[in-house]
Amino acid sequence: MLLKVLSILSLASLSLPSLASPVYNASNGHYYELHTFTDDWRLDWSEAKNFAESLSHQGGSGYLATVTSQAEDDFLWSVLGAQGSFLGGFDTSSYNSTDGKWKHQAWQWVSGEAFSYTNFLQGEPNHWQDNSALTPDPEDYLMYWWQAGAGNERWNDTNLDSSHLTSEGIRYVVRGFVVEFNPTLTTPVPVPPSIWLFGSGLMLLLQRRKAAA
Template sequence: MRPDSRLARHLPHKMITLACAALALLVAPTTTSAQTDQLVQWTTEAGGNGHWYRYLSPVSIFEPFSFATAQSAAEASSYNGLQGYLATITSQAEQDFMNGAFSYLLGFGGTGTAWLGASDAATEGEWRWLGGPEAGQLVSYTNWRPGHPVAAAGFENYDLLALSIFGGSPTTYGWVSVEQSGGALGYIIEYGNGPVTTVPEPGPLGLLAAGAAAFGMMVRRRREDAARG
């Protein structure tokens, strides 16, 4: 028998386990970044609407969100009993709040984008909000970057709205139209569409009460049947 194998056989089991764990840490892949999830409220005390806003960014600038992914995630989420939807910006005051609310992920050239909830896919040139209290309404307040929305012949598929961030001194914000196949480095969810309408499942006490009631009814029926017999 080789000396090193005899030594390994006599090592305490805990020492072998710790050595294996240490080796696994050395060779295991590491994650250097995580998805950003920031939540803020535009309070009525600050002149806001009382709604909550959440900004989410991808784990990497090389993995942008599609609009469909962002919209589905927003509409499937809720906070404090309020239904989520891709954010709507309906005033300069709300735009100013949104500008300073989050630390936006920026990519190459110090620029970034975040999906908002509007589109002109139904009728070219008619931008409408897709969710929230403004769902279906024409977009009245706008903050387009120069050259946007893109509406030239051959570019009719630039149907989606995103907030555009240009990092610098100062950082500037505006709106851009994005093509259907495009991606963004984040999206903004707004919670302000009233309570979630799903019916909650009964808790343990509710189930216990329902079971007791059913049992009582069964006993009562058996007594009535015995009395008739």
């Protein structure tokens, strides 16, 4: 029976994500959480987005991280160690059957924030081999590359599951994704009335004992 229970627990663990602890960024008051894929647990960008939005921390709902400043970029790269991870940026594209090319629109953040700060590697975004045998999906999703460029550039565009075909089979480029939490709970939690009643009664009892003495 014990062996059977352990087997069930082992199988159940295959669908669980790697554990991560939110890290606080004092420059903007947000928390960030790095989730790393395993051999048994991998998500594409859309699935990672949905997973992030199912989380919450410190009263704030989660979402794929949006990088809107150099300070935030440096924090995610140097402190969190988010190299090779999905971020919350995306592009929309449509296929032109006349010329056989993809038409790409402006990049956006999942949060709706302005996509004004950018830090793409030189030559990126290049929508490499969109809709080809090598990359069947258009590169419409943002990720941190594994190494920074000469000018400390870090961003790369990738396809939905960040994969491409090689002579050895499918190769996945990303290793995980970053979840951002913007806390919305800014007021203290009210003290239950029962605590106030208990405290008031205790103070009254002490005062009576002091007077009797």
